[in-house]
Amino acid sequence: MTTVPSIEGYEKLRLLETAIEHSLNGVLVTDADLDEGPRILYVNRGFERITGYSRDDVLGKTPRMLQGPETSEEFRHELRAALEQGHSYDGETVNYTREGRRYVVSLHISPIYAADTGAVTHFVSVQRDETEDQERDDQLRLLSTALEVAGDPVLITDPQGNIVYVNVAFEEQTGYSRNQVLGQNPRLFKSGQQEDAFYQEMWETLKRGDAFRGEFVNRRHDGSLIHLEQTINPVINERGQITHFVAIGKDITDRVRMEDEVRRLAHTDWLTGLANRLSLGDTLETExxxxxxxxxxxxxxxxDIDHFKDFNDDYGHETGDEVLKKLADTVRKALREADALGRWGGEEFMIVVPETPCKGAATMAEKLRQTVAAMKTSCPISVTASFGVTDMRPGDTPKTFARRVDEAMYQAKEAGRNRVVSL
Structure with a gap:
């Protein structure tokens, strides 16, 4: 059986004193005189470090010298009641250093009893400066509150990409509740609108420890799309390890819709919804x-529509507009997917017909002429149209090509209208 060596007498006292002196916590010993004191009999180096007072500054004085404007009155009453009853006390309050700086202190006070009488002879107080911890907690609460009330969605994941936090804005804008997404991977929101290469670049950037910025097209809980201008930042600890990813987004769905609408209007005829002359000209050059x-x-x-001026003059522009829209819709439904129909101007329309020689296009035009002639509108008279057809030839430019088909259409009109002429 191993014998544990004991420490006796003065050596034990010296070791205890050394341990107390080098403690990071503040230690002070007072007498038990609650009428005039209690008075401070001993403080360690930790107390001096925390308060800024030296031993000579405080010996013989009462700990009330550390209190100030923000010291809780409730704390004072509770402490006094515990000491008067000879009980231990645990609490937290605000004290002040020698320079007047406030600090938050948690303390434990224990009574020391006389061995012979059992009376309280001293109080030993162990104090811990909680200022930094409280300031850190206050800062965390402040940041947490800021994240919760922020108008932009915030999402935080662990290094594996599992979601550990989302804010209220995220819930509101995506339709997912916090409980539905915690522990899930953000791929839950993928819409399928973006290539795998986009996400590959994102992960390569983040794993290098760099921030990634991009426009994400995600899917809300109800299946609708949300466009996010998002920045993802890796959080790196002091050892250089990535501990989290923080994604802060801005909902730009309305902006994207507006931009799409502006682009659509720039290439679309306002009345018929077909391609306008600019857009059809681009298609013609490409083809x-x-x-x-x-x-x-x-x-x-x-x-173009035969005698269209008469529709407007005799039946009004609203009727003329209705005829144009009906014509556009009727012809569009009769075309192949590869054919490009657009409004060239006024009552003139043009069709770009790929993979088709002139003879085939003329056959198509004749079918369209018959379809238009059979078309029903609110106008009391029949609607007919004159058609011109041509094919591309060596040396043609978009201008010469369009001019030749326009000439073919003009000849159809000159020949009596409601017919097809090929050049």
């Missing part, structure tokens, strides 16, 4: 380049 590159046929069909 002409493709036709040259691959040696494939390309044709144009142009048509």
């Amino acid at each position: 002409m380049e493709r036709s040259r590159r691959y040696g494939r046929p390309l044709s144009l069909i142009m048509f």
Whole structure:
């Protein structure tokens, strides 16, 4: 059996004193005189460090010298009651250093009893400066509150990408509750609108410890799309390890919709919803380049409504607009998916017909002429149209190509209207 060596007498006292002196906590010993004191009989170095007072400054004085304007009155009453009853006391209050700086202190006070009489002879107080911890807690509460009330969605994940926090704005804008997403991976919100390469670049950037900024197209809980301008930052500890990822987004869905609408309006005829002249001209240039590159046929069909001025003059512009919209919708439904229909101007329309020679386009135009003639509108008279057809030839430019089909349409009108002419 191993014998544990004991420490006796003066050596034990010296070791205890050394331990107390080097404690990070403040220690002070007072007498038990509650009428005039209690008076301070001993303080350690931890007390001097916390309060800024030296031993000579405080010996013989009462600990009330540390109190000040923010010291709780409730604390004073509770402490006094505990000491008068000879009980231990645990509490927290605000004290002040020698320079007047406030600090938060937690303390434990124990009574020391005389061995012979059992009377309280001293009080030993162990004090801990909680200022930094409280300031850190206050800062955390402040930051947490700021995140909760922020108008932009915030999401935090662990290093594996599992969600550990979302704020109120996230819940409101995505439709997911906090309980539904905690522990989930953000891939839950993927819409399928973005390529895998986008996410690959994101992870490569984040794993290097760099911030990633991008526009995300996610899906809300109800299935609708939300566009987020999002910044994701890795959180790195003192050892250089990534501990979390913090994503802060801005909902730009309305802006994206507005931009899409502006782009649509810039390329769309306001009345019929078809491509406008600018957009159709771009399509024509693209198809002409493709036709040259691959040696494939390309044709144009142009048509306009016969006697359209009479519709406006006799029945009003509203009737004329209705005829234009009905015509556009009727012809659009009769075309192939590859064909591009647009309003060229006024009552003139043009169709870019890929992979089709002039003869095939003329056949298509004749079918369209018959479809238009059979079309029903609110106008009491029949609607007919004159069609011109041509195909692309060597040396053609978009201008010469369009001019030739326009000439073919003009000849159809000159020949009596409601017919197809090919050039």
